[in-house]
Amino acid sequence: MATAAFETPKLKSYPVIPLVQVGSMSHLKPFVASAPIQKALGFPETLVEDWQAKAIAKMGELLGKYRSLQVYMDACVHCGACSDKCHYFLGTGDPKNMPVARQDLMRKVYRRYFTFAGKYFPKLVGAVDLTREVLDEWYSYFNQCSECRRCSVFCPYGIDTAEVTMAAREIMDSIGMGQKYSNEIIGKVHRIGNNLGIPGPALENTLEGLEEDTKDETGLDIKFPLDVKGAEVLLITPSADFFSEPHVESLIGYAKVFHAAGISWTLSSHASEAGNFGMFIGNYEQMRNISMRVREAALELGVKRIVVGECGHAWRVAYSFWNTLIGPFDYLDPRYPVPQHICEVTDDLIQRGALQFDKEANDSRIITFHDSCNVARASRMGSMPGGQFVIPRRIITSVANHFHDMAPQTIHESTFCCGGGGGLLTDDLMELRVKGALPRMEALKHVVDDHGVNFMATICAICKAQFTKVLPYYGFNMGMVGGVHQLVSKAIRLGDK
Amino acid sequence: MSLLTILYSALFYLATGVFVIGLGLKIRSYARTPAPLKIPTTPAPTTMAGVRWRMAREVVFFESLFKSSKWTWIFGWTFHMALLLVVLRHLRYFQEPVWLPVVLVQPFGTYAGFAMVACLGGLWARRWLVDRVRYISTPSDHLMLALLLAIGLTGLGMRFVAHTDIVAVKIFILGLMRLDWQSLPADPVLLVHLALVALLMIIFPISKLLHAPGLFFSPTRNQADNAREVRHVSAWAAALDKRP
Numbered sequence: 001m002a003t004a005a006f007e008t009p010k011l012k013s014y015p016v017i018p019l020v021q022v023g024s025m026s027h028l029k030p031f032v033a034s035a036p037i038q039k040a041l042g043f044p045e046t047l048v049e050d051w052q053a054k055a056i057a058k059m060g061e062l063l064g065k066y067r068s069l070q071v072y073m074d075a076c077v078h079c080g081a082c083s084d085k086c087h088y089f090l091g092t093g094d095p096k097n098m099p100v101a102r103q104d105l106m107r108k109v110y111r112r113y114f115t116f117a118g119k120y121f122p123k124l125v126g127a128v129d130l131t132r133e134v135l136d137e138w139y140s141y142f143n144q145c146s147e148c149r150r151c152s153v154f155c156p157y158g159i160d161t162a163e164v165t166m167a168a169r170e171i172m173d174s175i176g177m178g179q180k181y182s183n184e185i186i187g188k189v190h191r192i193g194n195n196l197g198i199p200g201p202a203l204e205n206t207l208e209g210l211e212e213d214t215k216d217e218t219g220l221d222i223k224f225p226l227d228v229k230g231a232e233v234l235l236i237t238p239s240a241d242f243f244s245e246p247h248v249e250s251l252i253g254y255a256k257v258f259h260a261a262g263i264s265w266t267l268s269s270h271a272s273e274a275g276n277f278g279m280f281i282g283n284y285e286q287m288r289n290i291s292m293r294v295r296e297a298a299l300e301l302g303v304k305r306i307v308v309g310e311c312g313h314a315w316r317v318a319y320s321f322w323n324t325l326i327g328p329f330d331y332l333d334p335r336y337p338v339p340q341h342i343c344e345v346t347d348d349l350i351q352r353g354a355l356q357f358d359k360e361a362n363d364s365r366i367i368t369f370h371d372s373c374n375v376a377r378a379s380r381m382g383s384m385p386g387g388q389f390v391i392p393r394r395i396i397t398s399v400a401n402h403f404h405d406m407a408p409q410t411i412h413e414s415t416f417c418c419g420g421g422g423g424l425l426t427d428d429l430m431e432l433r434v435k436g437a438l439p440r441m442e443a444l445k446h447v448v449d450d451h452g453v454n455f456m457a458t459i460c461a462i463c464k465a466q467f468t469k470v471l472p473y474y475g476f477n478m479g480m481v482g483g484v485h486q487l488v489s490k491a492i493r494l495g496d497k
Numbered sequence: 498m499s500l501l502t503i504l505y506s507a508l509f510y511l512a513t514g515v516f517v518i519g520l521g522l523k524i525r526s527y528a529r530t531p532a533p534l535k536i537p538t539t540p541a542p543t544t545m546a547g548v549r550w551r552m553a554r555e556v557v558f559f560e561s562l563f564k565s566s567k568w569t570w571i572f573g574w575t576f577h578m579a580l581l582l583v584v585l586r587h588l589r590y591f592q593e594p595v596w597l598p599v600v601l602v603q604p605f606g607t608y609a610g611f612a613m614v615a616c617l618g619g620l621w622a623r624r625w626l627v628d629r630v631r632y633i634s635t636p637s638d639h640l641m642l643a644l645l646l647a648i649g650l651t652g653l654g655m656r657f658v659a660h661t662d663i664v665a666v667k668i669f670i671l672g673l674m675r676l677d678w679q680s681l682p683a684d685p686v687l688l689v690h691l692a693l694v695a696l697l698m699i700i701f702p703i704s705k706l707l708h709a710p711g712l713f714f715s716p717t718r719n720q721a722d723n724a725r726e727v728r729h730v731s732a733w734a735a736a737l738d739k740r741p
Binding site: 019 | 523526527531533534538539542543559561564565566573622628629630632634637638640678700704705708710715717718723724727728733
């Protein structure tokens with residue numbers, strides 16, 4: 001599809017906070033969801049007649065249901081601590097991409113309808129009516145937030161713009177102004193079971209193909225089981241792992257780990273998706289319904305453990321929300337955390353000496369690690385806070401000899417979003433995706449120049465897809481990005497070696 | 498009793514009422530609004546003891562702000578600490594006899610007054626000099642700084658330039674507290690100072706000053722990272738589980 005021409009930002013040798021360029025991204029908005037897409041999710045098909053009253057009523061409902069939204073609407077003092085923290089602001093200079101200004105798009109409406117000051121002194125506190133212009137701005141700028149939570153790390157009150165973005169998208173869905181990309185995908189999950197819309201037989205076929213390929217590579221019968229009752233582990237992984245490059249390389253890695261450790265496992269055709277776009281649109285019930293497929297599959301197959309593949313926001317939903325949404329998990333083996341990240345499984349096996357590696361197999365690679373935003377700032381791995389930073393790096397350094405971290409202010413909880421998360425991984429937002437990747441690309445450029453890094457490992461399906469597309473804009477090879485288990489796959493010793 | 502005394506007595510009862518009841522209602526609404534999902538910004542403490550320590554660091558040291566912006570932290574943190582000392586210093590007007598800690602804090606409170614005014618100047622300068630902060634500033638943001646600055650300057654004015662009859666002021670305030678009303682000295686600087694303080698109390702529950710209680714209720718800061726270990730379900734979310 002055609003997107004308007006835009007200029008890729010220049011990579012600077014050190015980070016520069018851009019000057020405010022009012023309106024520089026106001027032209028950009030994703031396609032609006034069509035009537036059938038909306039209908040499938042139970043949302044109004046087009047913008048409803050009395051949308052203004054309905055939107056305000058919905059906002060009132062959400063203020064009563066989410067303490068985060070209520071507190072965050074009140075607490076901001078406009079201190080500006082977040083103003084230079086969003087990758088979309090850093091890449092575009094559009095002031096409405098500063099977290100505080102993005103929140104203010106909703107806050108000024110909140111003040112007008114829900115606060116004394118805004119009702120009686122609107123000009124004084126910057127309160128405005130919810131007009132069509134304001135709604136259009138909402139649609140534009142609340143679809144320019146990837147819900148990565150970098151702002152919430154730096155806010156003195158922990159205000160999380162993701163919570164505000166989710167509420168805004170929920171309100172817009174409720175009045176018939178949904179975003180095509182996210183809502184279409186959610187429809188596919190309900191209908192078919194995964195984001196890509198791969199039906200069971202096609203999935204079976206793909207997995208058989210992978211078994212053959214892996215046999216050719218290793219000479220061993222490494223299984224990719226589907227719907228196997230009584231398996232110990234149910235693996236829930238993003239559907240991109242089945243079809244996309246470089247994602248599939250990590251799926252092969254998981255299979256090799258399970259094979260080498262002698263753990264029986266299975267995928268599910270009913271729950272063939274780890275991703276959960278219900279979170280992106282802030283809709284609790286959609287998120288719950290999508291998650292419920294996992295519970296149903298786990299019970300149906302009688303598994304003992306649930307393990308989640310490499311996917312950022314999926315891990316957030318699984319780690320932070322599943323217990324709430326689809327718990328309790330009293331039917332699973334209590335000796336393991338539920339759910340478990342595939343990196344936790346692999347790391348544990350490595351620490352116990354259950355896996356052996358030929359690290360030299362990865363010697364052609366000089367590796368760095370991109371912390372995926374939702375793993376870094378909205379979840380954990382292992383038993384220690386910050387385990388989500390330690391464990392993937394420990395795996396990488398166990399399977400490869402050359403590793404260099406990017407600059408400290410761009411990793412761990414300060415990591416930059418890839419630029420494509422939060423329901424923005426769509427071609428109609430390509431300009432935003434390219435510009436939003438700027439801070440990560442600058443940090444990458446440094447380790448490329450200083451250490452000769454030629455591989456950026458990550459554990460998120462969206463990061464992988466986004467970087468594959470965006471790296472070439474900045475003069476990098478798209479093959480530079482890949483999964484942590486892609487590296488595991490390359491170095492792991494299999495069979496009786 | 499003069500009209501002035503009646504007016505200011507009424508004003509302070511009103512301001513105290515609005516402040517206490519308004520803030521109480523806000524805090525009640527924060528406390529009653531459920532947080533349906535676990536959303537601590539990670540890495541986060543895994544225990545409630547850890548959460549209390551994280552919150553203490555935020556409240557006492559402004560830890561997150563320190564990470565974000567050193568200039569804002571220097572001005573903001575120093576302003577708040579200075580304000581605390583100044584408020585403690587003022588407690589002597591509400592007590593007879595005066596507590597020892599309040600006696601000890603007196604000289605520090607004086608210097609804190611200067612620090613407070615200087616830091617407010619710094620915070621206001623940011624609103625003009627940093628283009629991003631200029632963009633997000635509303636009239637109320639400027640007026641809030643003007644209000645605090647005016648309170649600080651009138652206070653310093655009475656301490657260092659034109660002394661007011663603080664013994665009479667103390668008798669007036671103790672009278673308010675004991676419902677035994679005494680007359681207020683008609684010093685214009687004092688009247689401005691007190692009127693602005695009353696205004697600050699009145700706007701507290703309807704303004705961004707709600708950041709004070711808000712911090713304690715912020716789910717990204719006050720939740721423990723234990724989602725896998727402890728099932729967290731709010732009332733409205735639990736109702737979904739009961740639906741067929």
